[in-house]
Amino acid sequence: MDNHNWRYPTVQKRWERAPWQQQQTPPLSLTLAELAQYNGKKGMPAYIAVDGVIYDVTMEAAWAAASHFSLRAGQDLSGPYRACHRGQGILARLKVVGQLR
Amino acid sequence: MTTLTQAKPNLLWLELTGCSGNIISLLDGAHPGFIDLVTSLVNFRYNNSLSAGESSDAMDQLLATLGTDFILIVEGAVATKANGRYTVIGSVQGKPLTALEALRLLGAQARHIVAVGSCATHGGMSAAAPNPSGCISVQQAVGRPVIQLPGCPCHPDWILGTLTALLEHGSLELDERHRPRLFYGNLIHDRCPRRSFFDQGIFARRLGESTCLFKLGCRGPVTRTDCPTRQWNQYVNWPVEDNTPCIGCAQFGFPDQMEPFISYDIT
Ligand code: HEM
Ligand code: SF4
Numbered sequence: 309m310d311n312h313n314w315r316y317p318t319v320q321k322r323w324e325r326a327p328w329q330q331q332q333t334p335p336l337s338l339t340l341a342e343l344a345q346y347n348g349k350k351g352m353p354a355y356i357a358v359d360g361v362i363y364d365v366t367m368e369a370a371w372a373a374a375s376h377f378s379l380r381a382g383q384d385l386s387g388p389y390r391a392c393h394r395g396q397g398i399l400a401r402l403k404v405v406g407q408l409r
Numbered sequence: 410m411t412t413l414t415q416a417k418p419n420l421l422w423l424e425l426t427g428c429s430g431n432i433i434s435l436l437d438g439a440h441p442g443f444i445d446l447v448t449s450l451v452n453f454r455y456n457n458s459l460s461a462g463e464s465s466d467a468m469d470q471l472l473a474t475l476g477t478d479f480i481l482i483v484e485g486a487v488a489t490k491a492n493g494r495y496t497v498i499g500s501v502q503g504k505p506l507t508a509l510e511a512l513r514l515l516g517a518q519a520r521h522i523v524a525v526g527s528c529a530t531h532g533g534m535s536a537a538a539p540n541p542s543g544c545i546s547v548q549q550a551v552g553r554p555v556i557q558l559p560g561c562p563c564h565p566d567w568i569l570g571t572l573t574a575l576l577e578h579g580s581l582e583l584d585e586r587h588r589p590r591l592f593y594g595n596l597i598h599d600r601c602p603r604r605s606f607f608d609q610g611i612f613a614r615r616l617g618e619s620t621c622l623f624k625l626g627c628r629g630p631v632t633r634t635d636c637p638t639r640q641w642n643q644y645v646n647w648p649v650e651d652n653t654p655c656i657g658c659a660q661f662g663f664p665d666q667m668e669p670f671i672s673y674d675i676t
Contacts, residue, residue, distance in 0.1 A: 321608050321609075321610060348675060348676050349672075349674045349675060349676060350674050350676070351676050352676055353676060354676065366676060367610075369598055369607065369623065369630035370630045370631050372623050372624070372625075372626045372627050372628060372630060372654075373624070373625070373626030373669055373672040373675050374672075374675060374676075375626070375668075375669060376631070377631070377662055377666045377667075378662070378665060378666045378668070
């Protein structure tokens, strides 16, 4: 039995119940320059793009301060993502908010 | 404390390119403590900060352990530029002995090599950009498996617990990054007493507030240590409970990849 890497059970977070999380906004279509504004600072949410899909990492624990292992939100991070997380299925758990144009 | 079943091996503690933070941290150990280490566990033969011997006497004592049964603890990164001349640990017959040479010499013979502190395990502070002395990790420099005990500094229990396990059982369970699972098995975020604040979305906006420090840049969610349960300074406290975010000092890439350490403008 593998009892290592114990993880805290997933609970529904308060912000997931919040109206702004539930409301079905139409998917965004952003250029790279527009994506750069979503840097997670001063009221802007933190978005990142991998392989053309834009994800919301504003409330991702591993992305504290809209940053993760020197990466900053507001960018296309396809290359770095593949370098460290290929095949780990992490993206499937992130919230999709749109596509790169 | 019970006496070990095996004969006591020699222990060498090399300090390479670092700040002596780990040997100081070791002295704060309590259960077992430093006195237990030197009286019951090992013959502690060499450490540059603690040795009574100086200059060539100290070097003689270090080199006399070659050919014996010894465990090598290394703190600090390995400077490689200019053939390692950025870090000289002593002189032998009038010739400077670089940290790089000493490590290769002793590392080839040690029963175990234990890299203590983030400079030794990954380069850490010493290898931070622009890395003027070309520092690399102990593992990279010796080219043989090294037990990795990251942390800035390393907790005395992680050092003494690892040593005790090695002496009593010959080995201990390591994860895929060669860290003992006993101490590095869980994410800080998964054992944090402030986790319920995270789950409820209640975040500190300033240092000193007693809720979740996520929005200030807490690296607990990407760092594996037992700080929340073990705590520091003989088990009294740890950064988050002192209202300051985890800076990921035990994660690879520290410090550069764990920055920014503190932010006040996060949504
Ligand atoms: C688009 C880029 C990236 C995204 C979206 C991403 C996302 C994530 C997420 C969501 C987690 C938490 C996983 C969990 O809860 O199980 C995580 C963990 C982690 N990420 Fe990334 N990541 C990215 C890039 C990188 C890169 C470039 C590196 C390498 C430097 C990296 C290294 C890590 C490590 C080491 C952990 C796990 C820490 C641990 O559990 O011990 N990530 N990442
Ligand atoms: S303070 Fe840090 S480790 Fe603790 S719950 Fe918040 S983000 Fe996680």
